[in-house]
Amino acid sequence: MDTIFALLDGFAVALTPYHLMWALLGVTLGTAIGALPGIGTPLTVALLLPVTYNLDPTSAFIMFAGIYYGSQYGGSTASILLNTPGEAGAMMTAIEGHAMAKRGRGAQALATAAIGSFVAGTLGTIALTFVAPTMVKVALLFGPAEYFALLVLALTTVSAIMGGSLVKGLASLFLGLTLGAVGLDPQTGQARLTFGLQELLDGIDTIIVAVGLFAVGEALYVGARSKYAKDEIVAVKGSIWMSKSDWARSWRPWLRGALIGFPIGSMPAGGAEIPTILSYATERRLARNQAEFGQGAIEGVAGPEAANNASAAGVLAPLLALGLPTSSTAAILLVAFQQYGIQPGPLLFDTRPDLVWGLIASLYVGNVLLLVLNLPLVGLWVRLLSVPRDWLYAGILVLATLGAYTLNGNTVDVVILWVIGLMGFAMRMLDVPVAPCILGLILGPMAEDHLRRAMSIGQGNPLIFLEHPISAALLLLSAALAVTPVILRRRKAAAVRRATAES
Amino acid sequence: MPDKAVKWGPSPDKTANGRTLGRAEMVINRPLAWNAGFAVALLIAAGIVALDTMRLRVPFSYDSIGPTFLPYFVAIGLGCCGSAWLVNILMRRRPDASDVVAIDRSPILIISLGLIIQFTLIDTLGWIVVAGIQFALVSRAFQSARYLRDLLVGLAMGAVIFVAFNFGLGLNLPAGTLFRSLGL
Numbered sequence: 269m270d271t272i273f274a275l276l277d278g279f280a281v282a283l284t285p286y287h288l289m290w291a292l293l294g295v296t297l298g299t300a301i302g303a304l305p306g307i308g309t310p311l312t313v314a315l316l317l318p319v320t321y322n323l324d325p326t327s328a329f330i331m332f333a334g335i336y337y338g339s340q341y342g343g344s345t346a347s348i349l350l351n352t353p354g355e356a357g358a359m360m361t362a363i364e365g366h367a368m369a370k371r372g373r374g375a376q377a378l379a380t381a382a383i384g385s386f387v388a389g390t391l392g393t394i395a396l397t398f399v400a401p402t403m404v405k406v407a408l409l410f411g412p413a414e415y416f417a418l419l420v421l422a423l424t425t426v427s428a429i430m431g432g433s434l435v436k437g438l439a440s441l442f443l444g445l446t447l448g449a450v451g452l453d454p455q456t457g458q459a460r461l462t463f464g465l466q467e468l469l470d471g472i473d474t475i476i477v478a479v480g481l482f483a484v485g486e487a488l489y490v491g492a493r494s495k496y497a498k499d500e501i502v503a504v505k506g507s508i509w510m511s512k513s514d515w516a517r518s519w520r521p522w523l524r525g526a527l528i529g530f531p532i533g534s535m536p537a538g539g540a541e542i543p544t545i546l547s548y549a550t551e552r553r554l555a556r557n558q559a560e561f562g563q564g565a566i567e568g569v570a571g572p573e574a575a576n577n578a579s580a581a582g583v584l585a586p587l588l589a590l591g592l593p594t595s596s597t598a599a600i601l602l603v604a605f606q607q608y609g610i611q612p613g614p615l616l617f618d619t620r621p622d623l624v625w626g627l628i629a630s631l632y633v634g635n636v637l638l639l640v641l642n643l644p645l646v647g648l649w650v651r652l653l654s655v656p657r658d659w660l661y662a663g664i665l666v667l668a669t670l671g672a673y674t675l676n677g678n679t680v681d682v683v684i685l686w687v688i689g690l691m692g693f694a695m696r697m698l699d700v701p702v703a704p705c706i707l708g709l710i711l712g713p714m715a716e717d718h719l720r721r722a723m724s725i726g727q728g729n730p731l732i733f734l735e736h737p738i739s740a741a742l743l744l745l746s747a748a749l750a751v752t753p754v755i756l757r758r759r760k761a762a763a764v765r766r767a768t769a770e771s
Numbered sequence: 772m773p774d775k776a777v778k779w780g781p782s783p784d785k786t787a788n789g790r791t792l793g794r795a796e797m798v799i800n801r802p803l804a805w806n807a808g809f810a811v812a813l814l815i816a817a818g819i820v821a822l823d824t825m826r827l828r829v830p831f832s833y834d835s836i837g838p839t840f841l842p843y844f845v846a847i848g849l850g851c852c853g854s855a856w857l858v859n860i861l862m863r864r865r866p867d868a869s870d871v872v873a874i875d876r877s878p879i880l881i882i883s884l885g886l887i888i889q890f891t892l893i894d895t896l897g898w899i900v901v902a903g904i905q906f907a908l909v910s911r912a913f914q915s916a917r918y919l920r921d922l923l924v925g926l927a928m929g930a931v932i933f934v935a936f937n938f939g940l941g942l943n944l945p946a947g948t949l950f951r952s953l954g955l
Contacts, residue, residue: 318936318942321942322942433859435852435855435856435859436856438848438851438852439809439813439849439852439853439856441848442813442845442848442849442852443813443816443849445841445844445845445848446816446820446845446849449820449841449842449845453838455838456830456837456838458827458828458838460823460824460827460838460842461820461823461842463823484882484886487882487909488878488879488882490913491878491879491881491882491909491912491913492874492875492876492878492879493874493875494875494878494912494913494914495875495914656915657913658909658910658911658912658913658914658915658921659906659910659915659921659924661909661912661913662905662906662907662908662909662910662913662921662925663906663928665882665885665886665905665906665909666902666905666906666909666925666928666929666932669886669889669902669905670902670932670936670944673889673893673944674936674942674944677943679889679890679891679893679894680890682886682889682890682893683890685886686883686886686887686890689886690883693879694805694808694809694812697805697874698805698806698809700809712841716840716841719836719840720836720840723836
């Protein structure tokens with residue numbers, strides 16, 4: 269009951285004309301930039317951060333909420349019409365969505381994606397409304413040992429599940445941890461890995477790394493391939509409304525997608541790959557006409573899009589309730605919070621309920637605004653997609669360096685941006701996943717802090733992590749989740765070897 | 772899938788001789804140099820982290836972990852990943868030369884040049900000029916041939932951002948000491 273009242277208070281905050289204006293600006297900018305090919309949600313949020321530097325926290329977060337959901341919508345437009353997902357969560361949509369577009373059914377794909385995102389986003393936000401306070405209650409049982417174990421779980425699962433191999437995931441993770449270690453040690457004040465540079469004493473900013481990896485690295489990669497690869501955009505033609513059978517085929521995948529997306533999104537393993545892949549596989553198995561998959565089955569767009577949006581809502585649960593980011597976007601949102609001196613976590617619900625509930629309420633508002641915006645304005649977003657590629661990336665890089673430079677007003681950040689960009693390019697060439705790096709960067713120092721505090725409390729005895737039941741359980745789970753994909757891959761490879769040997 | 776539709780995203784790429792790589796092939800068939808280079812870079816990073824950490828003084832304390840724990844842990848981690856990667860390379864077959872994903876080196880150099888100009892000359896030339904130059908250079912990296920047009924668009928974009936940020940949002944983008952000394 270308290271939750272409902274708190275949410276109503278939040279609506280009182282979110283529905284003022286001033287905040288509505290920022291919400292509208294957020295969803296519009298988020299959709300526009302998210303629609304640009306190659307720009308995923310984390311990069312959209314990172315690039316739009318400078319716009320919010322001088323705003324008051326509430327307006328800034330309302331705008332972020334709009335940008336967050338808006339860029340999900342925009343990303344699905346790029347996936348469907350241009351086959352350039354830009355991020356993991358949009359990849360499944362691209363498969364069926366682009367196939368539909370090539371058959372002349374692009375508008376229906378966009379419509380089912382938009383409506384499914386609205387349905388799942390709303391359901392996900394409702395779930396968030398009730399899950400977040402519950403998580404807060406659980407979090408109050410957490411001490412440093414438990415937080416440390418939770419962070420270990422988050423980091424190991426991200427490294428093990430994403431990407432092609434454990435070695436690559438871990439390499440990315442350790443690179444992120446290295447970047448996170450740069451700066452002054454919080455407990456003893458000694459400078460680590462700063463190599464005499466004064467500007468590094470504060471550490472390397474997450475935004476720089478995110479923009480460097482996503483924007484600069486991607487620009488370098490696509491640029492290097494630009495002589496050989498040409499893009500192809502499919503025009504939206506014919507009727508733009510969904511037929512009755514489209515609706516009939518879509519509504520169950522929407523609900524199933526939401527059901528799959530939210531719980532997985534809210535778990536530390538997180539990420540949008542798993543829920544969307546699961547949703548795709550589920551829809552394929554349950555579909556009446558399985559052969560249509562791969563040629564443009566509308567269920568294959570409805571389900572994954574819903575799963576993607578619901579998991580986006582789910583990711584906000586541990587972020588707001590525990591201060592634990594479980595995706596690259598969440599990490600950037602966390603940085604945005606911290607720039608206002610606000611630390612999300614259990615205390616935030618007590619000390620700044622207006623901020624938290626205003627944010628959650630504006631997620632609902634944002635969802636409605638997006639539905640209203642997106643269906644009629646499809647033509648406008650489509651025109652955005654035909655921005656010539658050279659100007660697109662030129663603009664991205666200018667915005668990227670703007671973000672890097674205005675962060676602290678010095679040029680060292682731009683140098684770091686370039687170096688990280690080169691690293692990102694190498695990672696892109698080698699299929700090394702990027703998310704573990706970003707999460708290592710931001711969660712590493714947090715984990716170190718909790719580790720040291722737990723050890724102080726435990727008086728130097730490392731067994732304290734196993735003596736606390738929650739922490740022991742989480743650590744065992746991490747070990748299991750880290751090892752399982754490796755075992756499964758080995759088994760699959762052995763089975764393939766046996767099959768080819770017998771044939 | 773039509774042959775003409777090559778996508779620029781994290782999905783199958785075309786190789787230099789026109790064959791499309793499947794997703795699974797991309798992991799194994801990357802050129803040897805890239806893999807080995809990255810693995811060696813990991814090992815070098817491990818070494819640098821370890822060396823830098825050795826000069827830290829650890830305050831004596833019974834109870835807590837000092838500032839050197841994380842860096843050493845990270846150095847060991849980087850070293851293990853680099854070594855495991857090298858072992859993987861040695862155990863797999865050599866990549867076929869025709870499976871190399873073709874990349875052109877000059878866009879990388881051109882884009883890097885744009886960034887270098889940004890961080891060396893931004894205070895001298897100011898934001899607008901530097902943004903314009905960078906815009907033009909990146910466009911060139913993406914095969915654009917109309918340099919003057921790109922430069923003008925870039926200058927316009929830089930100017931819009933300059934005005935919006937300095938006067939609208941109250942942030943401080945440099946106007947360029949060169950122009951100040953010329954009395955503008």
